[in-house]
Amino acid sequence: MGGSCDEASQNRKTSWKKNPEAVKENILTIATEEFAAQGLSGANINEIAKRTATSKRMIYYYFGDKEGLYQHVLERVYSSLRETEQALNVSDLEPVAALRRLTEATFDSHVNNPHFIRLVMIENIHNAEYVKKSEIIPKLNKAIIEKLADVCERGKASGVLREDADPLELHWMTSSASFYNVSNMATFSTSFGNSLYTKEGQKRMRQRVVDMVLGAVVVGYQPPPVS
Template sequence: MDVGGKPAPKTRKTSWKKDPAAVKEDILEVATIAFAAHGLSGANINEIAAKTETSKRMIYYYFGDKEGLYCQVLERVYASLRSSEDKLNVAGLDPVAALRRLVHATFDAHSNAPHFIRLVMIENIHNADYLRKSEIVPQLNRSIIVKLEEVCARGKAAGQFREGANALQLHWLISAFSFYNVSNKATFSASFGGALFGRPAQEQLKAQVADMVLAAVVIGYDPVAWGADQSD
């Protein structure tokens, strides 16, 4: 009955909010930070609840248990990163420029999404047990592959890309750089110093990485960034 859906959820009458969506969002926001900081077993539900506008009981009311909360945090953060990737439009660009733009954007997106990185690290510690249960994540991830496939196809059609160029492998390559750069910053710095993680070094790294990817895919590409400054 009544197709129009529920009455606009914004109408708060007197004292209470009765705004479940907002409460859930609040919990997810806090939980994201907590799980990203301490992991699944390391995060503390009481602490999470304390930083919330609501109470521990509500966490269990809406999410069932700790794992349920964790799963939704995971899905939310995946969706957020992929949506930031989707904003990128490379359809009009020359394939080489498009690919370079994609590499730069992925590198930056990872740099700017530390919560995502940490949660994926944590999920890998758990052998992706929770991610595998998700129905939305695999679908989310299609989009980046589609985008790369499209660029590859155009590059090959233009005779610029090698025939072996492969979207999945490309994504693996680009992700490896971009992910490791954030995920292993702590141990890498502890082992070798922080020289690579300052502003200029990161820009140079980004340019070099793009150059490497292009050199791998583009026929006769002549890398320029290695040892030189390069901007987009």
């Protein structure tokens, strides 16, 4: 029995040495689930260690302490969301099409990253304490604003966007609707039914968010019928 435990421990140590990046990624994946479910105060390092291919000692070795691990998790989910948006090359699209594509991408990335939503809700409880400490997150957030700023500049120059089109306001509008769609799904669907959260319902809401954003800044915008 003891030999089996010793063998398992040795195998884990060998794994750590051979591929430390994979070990860190495994820790972050499990920690993301734990922090999203339990929050910063409720998450348990022992539980995270139990679910990973490593040990509590190695978690502290890589990330310092529980707060250090949370900081890395937060930066990782922000990176995942923003990299999806940043990967879109909309510079070759005309401004209205570019704005539509960015809005759709933000809506989709929120739907596909529920852990991001949960962690941002938790971070707001902590008054953005760990976002303020991060050197990575502000740069990630700046990138999407710069992309929207380029679209606004091109759109105003060609006359298709209103002169008061503002990239930060557009990001606020898109993010607020996309965030609420996920963050309040449980309470909204319990109160009003699940019709907006079916596949067809989400398709319609995605188009509604696009219409809201384009309608605010596109000159003479006429929203298409939503099927």
